[in-house]
Amino acid sequence: MHCYILHIYRQDPLNPENIAGIVEIVESDQKIAIKNIGELTQIIIRAGNESDREAGFYGDMDLFR
Numbered sequence: 001m002h003c004y005i006l007h008i009y010r011q012d013p014l015n016p017e018n019i020a021g022i023v024e025i026v027e028s029d030q031k032i033a034i035k036n037i038g039e040l041t042q043i044i045i046r047a048g049n050e051s052d053r054e055a056g057f058y059g060d061m062d063l064f065r
Contacts, residue, residue, distance in 0.1 A: 002027060002047050006040070 003026035010020040017037045024031050025047050034040050 002044075004044070004047075 005024040005026065006021060007024075008019050008021040012018040019034065019036060019040075021034050021040075022031050023034055023040060023043050025043070028047075032039075032043055034043065
């Protein structure tokens with residue numbers, strides 16, 4: 001099982017899928033900035049993929065270390 005900490009700082013009331021926040025992946029201590037629900041979904045899917053997790057691949061999302 002993977003554990004995440006989600007920080008949501010802002011949400012657009014007219015477009016609720018647009019959010020601003022950070023996802024922390026507990027197992028790897030990685031922090032990734034997100035701008036929408038699609039990016040959140042992509043992070044969760046990729047964190048479950050062993051090769052992507054090892055490579056640190058999260059597309060063009062901002063990765064904080």
